[in-house]
């Protein structure tokens with residue numbers, strides 16, 4: 001039998017874990033084992049898992065800090081909502097519309113990621129953090145100015161910079177529908193997102209990210225992270241691979257955004273603010289930089305915990321901040337590091353023995 | 359070329375007796391010739407692999423390298439020596455475009471590399487190692503060489519994500535070749551270890567293996583013997599000659615170990631304060647009064 005490398009084994013276990021979790025939750029859901037509020041968490045959790053895994057590609061694998069991941073989610077959400085709503089009469093099948101919405105969301109997020117990447121990814125240093133931070137805030141303001149409606153003539157879009165216009169100025173024909181109402185955001189969205197779609201999106205994300213990591217492209221991306229000068233010296237085009245990682249990460253966030261957007265009938269752009277970006281970053285850091293299954297576990301635990309402990313909900317950001325600081329201190333603590341390595345090597349030896357015995 | 363194939367399909371083999379190496383090996387043996395011209399005679403009628411013409415760089419008024427003129431034959435082992443701070447590493451950084459020259463021209467195989475980036479220079483044929491080792495420490499020894507083979511594989515991002523046949527084929531061939539590069543340097547046993555966990559000498563060897571994996575025509579070694587014990591140095595010396603004889607490439611090395619330089623280099627350039635004070639064969643360098651005076655001092659003269 002072919003021997004699997006450690007990395008390939010981890011990948012397979014990650015897929016298996018997600019599939020098993022999906023089956024268990026689906027069975028529970030079908031048998032009424034989940035209450036309404038628990039069921040309501042399923043789609044957002046899927047979205048945040050995709051957010052965390054994709055952000056891990058930028059922060060953990062590429063090694064560049066991004067503080068505006070929610071901005072890409074926002075772009076994906078609103079472009080996805082517009083797509084799904086404007087196709088409501090053309091394509092009756094909700095799953096097909098949902099899929100198209102996610103593709104369009106991913107596309108627009110990717111384009112914007114590319115545009116941001118062109119000036120920033122050539123530079124060395126933490127410029128990406130600053131620029132993505134600004135991007136997240138700017139996109140929020142821009143969408144707040146957006147009025148979008150659809151009628152039999154097609155899409156009507158007003159960019160309401162002065163703030164003086166209202167949905168009436170869209171001049172929709174009879175039977176037309178307002179999709180995005182400025183500061184109120186998307187209203188009256190048909191919620192076509194589903195847990196199954198979330199599961200499929202997670203699986204696609206895992207295939208993309210994990211297969212990318214274990215390819216020549218992924219090795220190049222990690223080489224750039226670990227030693228840029230050495231990577232260049234072996235002929236790796238640094239800007240190209242930074243762009244590849246960053247745009248892929250943005251596209252996946254866009255798809256997650258579209259799914260998220262189509263899970264709520266009302267959604268304002270302020271949902272995708274700096275706090276959301278930081279929240280996802282916390283999932284990534286807690287799960288371990290570059291550790292994909294870690295991102296998944298951290299997202300599930302940290303998303304459910306505050307919901308479970310309703311009373312603590314208002315302290316959520318505070319708890320996250322404290323946990324983040326503690327983790328950063330302990331993971332960089334040399335004493336703990338050597339201790340962990342010792343543990344790991346012991347554990348690894350035992351495992352080898354077992355493999356030989358088997 | 360079909361996707362998923364390697365640009366150089368021959369696996370390297372090993373250079374132990376009996377099994378002839380197969381990476382880019384030319385059948386005709388190298389004839390040792392007494393050097394009479396500027397380049398080794400066997401290279402004299404061909405374009406030098408490297409030519410520097412009036413190369414120089416200034417750091418805020420300091421002329422770190424000035425008026426550097428050198429030509430290196432296609433299969434020459436050349437040495438670059440000089441006291442600390444003479445500008446040797448700076449020359450490597452100029453040749454690999456880590457620094458942009460303030461003036462002068464670099465011709466690689468007769469072509470000007472002025473507009474190329476560091477990565478492009480590597481793809482054009484220059485590979486290097488670093489004085490202060492720059493490995494991908496947190497990745498495995500094997501992955502370090504696979505990263506060196508990056509441009510020898512040619513499947514795209516789509517093939518990688520969908521794991522098309524081209525991906526599997528290229529990955530399999532690349533792994534085999536990486537292992538062969540590792541076995542050339544006795545590192546195959548450590549293929550799955552983290553590069554950072556290797557002892558110092560092995561890290562230096564891994565850096566050479568990674569550089570060779572990029573299939574260069576000129577290999578730059580920056581103090582390859584630094585930190586090695588005498589037996590490691592002796593082995594390194596053999597390996598450098600083997601590299602040249604196996605791959606038929608040129609090697610330019612910076613080294614303080616005079617026995618290594620004098621034993622294997624065919625041409626030597628001596629640098630002091632950024633300027634060439636002497637170039638010639640080991641014998642010429644040994645007997646040059648300017649070198650003895652300016653660089654080696656009285657103690658050094660005895661060593662030679």
Ligand SMILES: Nc1ncnc2c1ncn2[C@@H]1O[C@H](COP(=O)(O)OP(=O)(O)O)[C@@H](O)[C@H]1O
Nearest residue numbers: 417420422440441442443444445446447448449
């Ligand atoms: N990036 C830089 N900026 C300023 N000075 C530099 C830079 N790189 C090298 N130098 C200077 O150039 C001179 C040559 O350094 P180097 O090439 O490292 O010497 P060595 O011959 O020991 O390798 C030194 O005086 C060094 O300080």
Ligand SMILES: [Mg+2]
Nearest residue numbers: 446447448489
């Ligand atoms: Mg130096």
